[in-house]
Amino acid sequence: MAQINDNFIKIPATYLFSEIAKRVAQHKEENPTAPIIRMGIGDVSLPLPDASIDAMIKAAEEQRHAETFRGYGPEQGYAFLRDAIVLNDFTDKGINIEADEIFVSDGAKSDTGNIGDIFDNNNRVAITDPSYPVYVDTNAMAGRAGEPTASGAWTNLVYLPCNAENNFVPALPTEKVDLIYLCYPNNPTGTTLTKEQLTVWVNYAKENNAIILFDAAYEAFITEEDVPHSIYEIEGAKDVAIEFRSFSKTAGFTGTRCGYTVVPKQLMGTSSTGEKVQINKLWNRRQTTKFNGTSYVVQRAAEATYSPEGKLQVKALLDFYKENVSIIREGLIKAGYTVFGGKNAPYVWAKVPQGMGSWDYFDYLLKEKNIVTTPGAGFGASGEGYVRFSAFGSRENTIEAMKRLEK
Numbered sequence: 287m288a289q290i291n292d293n294f295i296k297i298p299a300t301y302l303f304s305e306i307a308k309r310v311a312q313h314k315e316e317n318p319t320a321p322i323i324r325m326g327i328g329d330v331s332l333p334l335p336d337a338s339i340d341a342m343i344k345a346a347e348e349q350r351h352a353e354t355f356r357g358y359g360p361e362q363g364y365a366f367l368r369d370a371i372v373l374n375d376f377t378d379k380g381i382n383i384e385a386d387e388i389f390v391s392d393g394a395k396s397d398t399g400n401i402g403d404i405f406d407n408n409n410r411v412a413i414t415d416p417s418y419p420v421y422v423d424t425n426a427m428a429g430r431a432g433e434p435t436a437s438g439a440w441t442n443l444v445y446l447p448c449n450a451e452n453n454f455v456p457a458l459p460t461e462k463v464d465l466i467y468l469c470y471p472n473n474p475t476g477t478t479l480t481k482e483q484l485t486v487w488v489n490y491a492k493e494n495n496a497i498i499l500f501d502a503a504y505e506a507f508i509t510e511e512d513v514p515h516s517i518y519e520i521e522g523a524k525d526v527a528i529e530f531r532s533f534s535k536t537a538g539f540t541g542t543r544c545g546y547t548v549v550p551k552q553l554m555g556t557s558s559t560g561e562k563v564q565i566n567k568l569w570n571r572r573q574t575t576k577f578n579g580t581s582y583v584v585q586r587a588a589e590a591t592y593s594p595e596g597k598l599q600v601k602a603l604l605d606f607y608k609e610n611v612s613i614i615r616e617g618l619i620k621a622g623y624t625v626f627g628g629k630n631a632p633y634v635w636a637k638v639p640q641g642m643g644s645w646d647y648f649d650y651l652l653k654e655k656n657i658v659t660t661p662g663a664g665f666g667a668s669g670e671g672y673v674r675f676s677a678f679g680s681r682e683n684t685i686e687a688m689k690r691l692e693k
């Protein structure tokens with residue numbers, strides 16, 4: 287009998303989105319004509335930029351002919367894309383990152399999930415709460431999270447609560463940690479850290495030989511000046527941080543799949559015998575062993591987002607969602623809600639009425655208003671008492687949903 291990795295059976299089934307689907311289906315069955323508006327999804331709705339579609343068609347045509355056909359590419363990504371990333375996302379913004387510090391992938395979910403491969407299980411891991419579930423679950427799969435308790439929290443993880451009381455700015459951990467997951471702009475809360483607030487974490491990592499795993503999947507939604515797009519805007523961050531980026535929310539690549547991870551060459555970890563080891567080398571080894579590169583056609587599509595027309599089309603996509611999110615923010619405020627986020631992210635995090643749970647409030651909005659949200663409790667204990675509204679829907683539905691809530 288083949289013995290399985292027991293860590294997998296310790297992880298509770300991913301209950302959040304299946305439970306939402308179940309409740310929505312039941313409501314629909316009882317009210318077949320209910321005009322349901324879905325504001326719970328984290329998926330985009332607008333199609334890809336034309337520049338990316340044209341690039342994919344051209345690349346597909348190249349794959350038709352022996353002279354232009356491309357087989358296996360570099361596991362780290364083609365130079366054309368790595369160079370475009372370096373120039374547009376870093377050099378042009380005054381950040382010094384080199385092409386061999388960029389690892390192109392099929393998305394930030396894979397990379398944030400896989401990064402744990404190169405770190406020992408004895409590392410103490412800190413995760414902001416609420417959070418994107420991938421950070422918690424992949425540490426649990428690796429056996430780094432300990433045991434789940436009745437409340438759903440894991441014994442060996444250090445949770446950093448983010449709530450209205452601390453204005454969604456996590457406090458430094460009171461015990462020493464080695465790996466720190468930060469996601470800003472944040473999913474699910476839509477909140478951000480200022481440069482000064484992020485500097486506190488970079489300094490903590492430096493002083494404690496910790497590494498920050500910085501998920502910047504939503505950087506393209508930033509509208510405020512003082513919010514860093516990259517952790518490398520912070521002095522010294524290249525010594526302590528890995529950054530994850532994605533074309534998914536920025537340019538509509540959720541189904542097309544492309545992202546990248548930045549691993550600075552000066553970032554070091556320590557081996558069990560105390561030697562300093564370059565993290566970039568380890569990640570390169572991991573990727574070249576377990577990953578065979580992102581599809582050529584898709585890398586051309588990603589490259590095209592940096593062309594002059596691609597940039598304009600991406601901006602138009604983002605402007606559409608940004609307008610949606612301000613409609614939601616303002617609509618909720620007008621309807622009397624206490625809201626957070628939504629200025630630099632496609633999510634608004636709203637407080638539910640005193641004494642109500644986030645699942646109860648989810649049910650209320652579904653049954654009384656025909657609006658689907660995401661209950662905050664699904665993202666961790668500190669998400670209790672909140673629901674998330676997403677701005678990825680149509681303009682019409684966004685406006686209609688706010689009208690229903692204002693009544």
Ligand SMILES: *Cc1c(COP(=O)(O)O)cnc(C)c1O
Pocket residue numbers: 328392393394395396418469473501503531532533534535539540544545
């Ligand atoms: C959507 C999302 C990602 C991106 O995932 P992809 O695999 O690139 O589609 C990464 N991190 C967070 C927090 C997200 O919400």
